[in-house]
Amino acid sequence: MNTAALATADSRSPDISTDASARDDAALFRKITWRLMPLLCACYVLNYLDRTNVGYAQLQMKDQLGFSDAVFGLGAGIFFIGYAVFEIPSNLMLAKIGVRATLLRIMGLWGLASAAMMFATTPTQFYVLRFLIGVFEAGFAPGVLFYLTLWFPSHRRAQATALFFMAFGAAPIVAGPIAGLTMTYLDGVLSLRGWQWLFLLEGLPSVLLGVAAFCWLSNSPSQAAWLSAAEKQRVARLLAEDQAAHGAAGRHTFGAAMRDGRVWLIGFMSFLIILGIYALSFWQPTILKSMGLSVLQIGFYSVIPALAGIAANIVVGRHSDRRKERRWHFALSAVVGAAGLALTTLFMHNAVAAVLCLSLAAMGISAAFTVLWAVPGNFMSKSAAAAGIALISTIGGSAGLVAPMMVGWLKTLTGSFTPSLYVLSGALVLSALLMLAALPASALGRARH
Template sequence: MRLLPLLFACYVLAYLDRINVGFAQLQMKSDLAFSDAVYGLGAGIFFVGYFLFEVPSNLLLQKIGARKTITRIMVMWGLISMGMSLVHAPWSFYLLRFLLGIFEAGFFPGIILYLTYWYPARYRARVIAVFSSAFAVAGVVGGPLSGWIMNDMAGYWGLEGWRWMFIIEGLPTCLLGIVVFFFLDDKPTAATWLSDDEKKFVQGEIDAENASGPSKHGLSSYLIAMRDPKIYVLSLSWFFFVCGIYMMSFWLPTIVKEMGVSNPLHVGFLTAIPFTVATVGTILIGMHSDRRLERRWHCALPAGIAGAALIGLIFVHGNVYLSFVLLSLASLGIVTTVPQFWAILSEYLKGTAAAGGIAFVNSLGLIGGFASPFALGWIKTSTGSLDMGNWLVGSGMVLGGVLILLAVRPRECV
């Protein structure tokens, strides 16, 4: 209970700072005369910086420890997030989003790696589910919070509401990064709050699992991942899931606004509905996965449901209630794939080889974080609608689930 609440809070802030641009664009596009294509490119260019620096960041975590690495990441990305309030032209928007990606690089896979230092595989799906549900919670909390700031803070000291949103939501990240430095322990053996017997028990459990896997370190662990064909199949599956994640993260406020909701605060509350469903469902499905010791179908079925729901949205234009049902199902399916996918991967990549492998898969998959918002922005600018994007992302979610079933044998993820 000491680790997860702190890591959960860190990820809520991380994800909020990553996606609050989805709310900012409700005002920013008109204030700065940005097209949907400019917004989509700026939202996606975050992942270029993230891709370039993720693997080095994860390898550095293995060398210097999670406490220093996560502190560095959080303080720097908090400052850059606050700096987003200075955006005044497309080039500054692109530059700051790129820098945000650089400084946030390695956070999520670093935490996944860190959790393998503390939790045996049999508990990992529910632990990762709780941690990963933070990005759904960020949607639940961040929607109303962002909407309130943009609505009620507009005009203070001559600043637009979206500028205040970046400042107010970036500052807590810096402060929590400092807290991490003083309260996070790198490994069980360094935990002053565990007794000697508890340290030996926890470390013994982890060492016993790692003994069955490769024990390469640093760059060697990264090269092991690059030589494994299955890693590329899993990366492709993660790519499709990431496209779904960032369609919901960056475009959900726009989808709700186009239902006829103009007030940012109302948009914020309505976007919280799908993420609330996703938060509860992800944790329950993660617990069921651990009880059954089954990962493949717990990942593939939600992916298929999400894909069907996204495609179904195309056929219910004008029906607000049915649209929200489908948005909730899509959110539930998309969010659920995250902990299940990472439970599969962290159990497949044993030992310290996980450091390079986890970062490698995540960095390849996160190309979808660039492709999805960029393509959707271009599609919406060209066609005036996201329908084609729903087809593409929905089909990708289904294909990602199929790849999981084909690539992973049951005994590799239990």
């Protein structure tokens, strides 16, 4: 017997075992990803459509209903008052009743309210319905982000988060063409205007998808009938090890999350990023219309920035996971987004060049937003994560009120979108500086991110 050969084989067995374990883990989380993410992404696409389709609808309804830019800006933004007020209660309820019942409630109610927008004829009706959509939708995105912490350890979470936010970036690919085609070819059918058809056709599917989510999803790995007992144990052990590695075990209460300065800082950085997201979501169609494009052209031109944002979302999220680094990935992405917005101001009369600059902005903003949301789970326990993520989302989501109103006000005051694009660009630069200067790597938990 060759004892030297046996010794060599024995010395290699730990590496072989480690490699096999890594492959098993990768296969397990691929299984989880394919089970959860397609439906969650579809829900997020409809979420985006129903909160931002007013940006396309206003291309017709502003003139037909006599709404000014200021009225539209307030109506677009008032959604976020209801959203902010009910965000944390909704997420705390999710932690108690589970994601299945929560998504059924949220999506059913927001879908009906969004469809009811077709009946709005006065500013007051417009404001009330937008507020109700915000109330009903509150808790969706932070609820899903909390849900992901129940399934993915932190070193896999950025990629899962990137896939989820990819839906947010992909939604304009669907939103633009659907809005352009609907408002062009259904205008006048059954005595309804194009914008009315848009609200109806994008609102009702949310109700159906809420029912699908209730039937398809599992509230936690332990309740997943599609996982074997060994797989459930493996997920639980990996999540427990990840929690211990990041030193979050002692932070168990809502109050702890509220007192954590990192939560408030990340919330403010989210606010700065979302200023750019929602300013573009609501006003990009109007910016393109000011360049002489038709409604149908605007719908298809809007696809280009969305595709660019998706690509950056996936590449940067995956690279951030691989390198286990967040701060520089976020900061550089935010600066790229700022550059794209600033450059857009130089080409306000050149649609092709402006769309390319908006694509650069979308790449930076999408990537920064994805990386930022991979950070909170690094230092919050599961029990604190529901409240902490909801608080971050509430702070950041308030930008949805500020951004449309600010852009509308500056447009009315100056007659141009240029000042608001400079303001949004500055906000992105500030977020990058805050990440690097005020949130050191040591503040993100024991592991270096």
